[in-house]
Amino acid sequence: MRFPKVLRTCSRSVRIGEEVVPYRVEWRRVKYPRLEFKTGNLLIILPPTYKSEISLLEEKKPWILEKYRIIKECLEKAGGSFCLFGEPFQVKKGNGGMIDFKKREIVYNPKNRAQLQKIRRILRDKLRARILEKIKEFGGITGLHPSKIFIKRQRSKWASCSSSGNLSFNLRLVFLPPRLIDYVVLHELLHLKFSRHNRDFWREVEKFFPDYRDLENDLLSYWFSTAKSGAWLFESVSSSNPPAFPTPDLKVP
Numbered sequence: 501m502r503f504p505k506v507l508r509t510c511s512r513s514v515r516i517g518e519e520v521v522p523y524r525v526e527w528r529r530v531k532y533p534r535l536e537f538k539t540g541n542l543l544i545i546l547p548p549t550y551k552s553e554i555s556l557l558e559e560k561k562p563w564i565l566e567k568y569r570i571i572k573e574c575l576e577k578a579g580g581s582f583c584l585f586g587e588p589f590q591v592k593k594g595n596g597g598m599i600d601f602k603k604r605e606i607v608y609n610p611k612n613r614a615q616l617q618k619i620r621r622i623l624r625d626k627l628r629a630r631i632l633e634k635i636k637e638f639g640g641i642t643g644l645h646p647s648k649i650f651i652k653r654q655r656s657k658w659a660s661c662s663s664s665g666n667l668s669f670n671l672r673l674v675f676l677p678p679r680l681i682d683y684v685v686l687h688e689l690l691h692l693k694f695s696r697h698n699r700d701f702w703r704e705v706e707k708f709f710p711d712y713r714d715l716e717n718d719l720l721s722y723w724f725s726t727a728k729s730g731a732w733l734f735e736s737v738s739s740s741n742p743p744a745f746p747t748p749d750l751k752v753p
């Protein structure tokens with residue numbers, strides 16, 4: 501017999517400081533409780549043995565407030581300027597399917613798939629060039645070299661590292677400022693040596709990016725802000741999936 505995934509559910513809200521945070525509780529057949537910010541909304545998942553979410557909520561209030569504020573701010577900003585590699589670009593409808601990096605302009609016909617694919621290809625090539633350059637640079641220092649590099653349209657992560665030593669990067673990285681792209685590259689590269697986010701891993705990260713905590717927060721914030729402003733570029737791959745937090749390759753804890 502198969503059990504339903506979600507046993508019971510309810511929707512409530514909690515006041516934390518000046519914010520009223522709405523949330524949903526789901527009782528599932530899981531071992532441990534967890535909190536997620538999928539699609540920007542707080543979801544609390546509880547094992548059947550938990551009667552209520554109150555004590556968990558109490559304990560996690562600072563974490564919830566921090567994430568809630570970041571996400572709220574991002575969603576307010578979203579839909580504003582459209583950025584590529586950290587620079588604002590104008591998106592114009594017209595025939596062409598081209599990107600002018602000097603004029604910071606993209607011209608394409610939304611009804612023409614080939615043009616959209618061409619734009620993606622241009623962006624993919626530019627992103628690949630940046631990633632390869634950084635892999636060479638960081639690889640020279642760390643002695644770490646991936647087997648293969650992939651650039652994909654991933655749903656829920658900025659990047660990932662496979663057990664066979666391949667690194668995959670999300671095409672959505674094209675929306676980030678170059679330094680943040682570089683951070684993601686280093687982060688994944690270090691996973692070739694440290695598979696987990698343990699102290700040794702962060703100590704190594706810190707040597708290259710002392711402000712990595714801020715960068716991790718930026719990654720979360722960009723995930724939401726680019727979900728709206730960059731959605732047209734990704735069409736079928738819906739962008740409102742779980743954000744990568746607290747690291748480029750992890751879903752919300």
Ligand SMILES: [Zn+2]
Pocket residue numbers: 687691697747748749750
């Ligand atoms: Zn990681």
